[in-house]
Amino acid sequence: MTSRWRRKARRFGITLLFVMVGSGLWYAQERDYRDQLSWMGVPEWQQLTPTSFHRVLRNDGYLLGWSDVRVNALWVSYLLQAVEDPRAGPRPSFRRDWRTLWPVGTDSYFGSGYDRGHLAPNYAIAAVHGPEAQEQTFLMSNMAPQRPDLNRRLWQRLEEVVMDHFVPRFGVIQVITGPVFPERFLDNVTHRVGLVEVPQAFYKILVVPGESPRALAFLMPQEVSGDEPLDDFLVSIDAIEARTGLDFFPSLSVEAAGELEAEVNTAGWQLDDVAGLPARF
């Protein structure tokens, strides 16, 4: 080998080493961030299909799994802790998120009959994680087309109960929430607001972390009156996994996952006290 080739090989080797060390450090740091923002790992796809594939966008206060096929978040994940004086600043403006690549503008839902519904909620994120995180809940990547009666009434009641009742009672709640789409992608492929596919329903999973964690999960369709009792919409986590193709809490052992995810277990949540509280708007 000539010395010129040796030099080239050495330069390539050094570059490769830098790339490996660099990406290793990036990965370790990214995993660290994700661990801080999620209990038992971020959701993963059960099988690699175009409709369950997503990439993780990291925000202050919450993580988001973005699907370029649905042009939707498939999940958002955030931790809520009890705070002494929960308070949110004024509502920021909606903002374009350039990381989505797809052009989803703040006016993309205009005249569609659908609200820009938050997945990671404004109030709870603001109260727990502060003003920067609050602003980031207004990124269009965190929105899904939601019928007004769901967004402003039933869903609002659920979010209020989480922040005002469950978080103070249990201290910490891990929340995973997201949209649900029809089983067959082709059935819904043109059902869109702009480029954004319109979900059929929305899920919200609540977990109290700990030695023996407890979980509660809801699945709410678009068409509701808004005054229904919240416990009409209880489902198991397994049911949501079946509908979404996602695997929630992948770091849980098989036995622990079975106990937590297979059945609806409302013990300890005192749902009767809160299921019928009225909507704010």
Next chain:
DNA sequence: TTTGATGT
């Protein structure tokens, strides 16, 4: 004590 968003 305002935590939901639209359209004028």
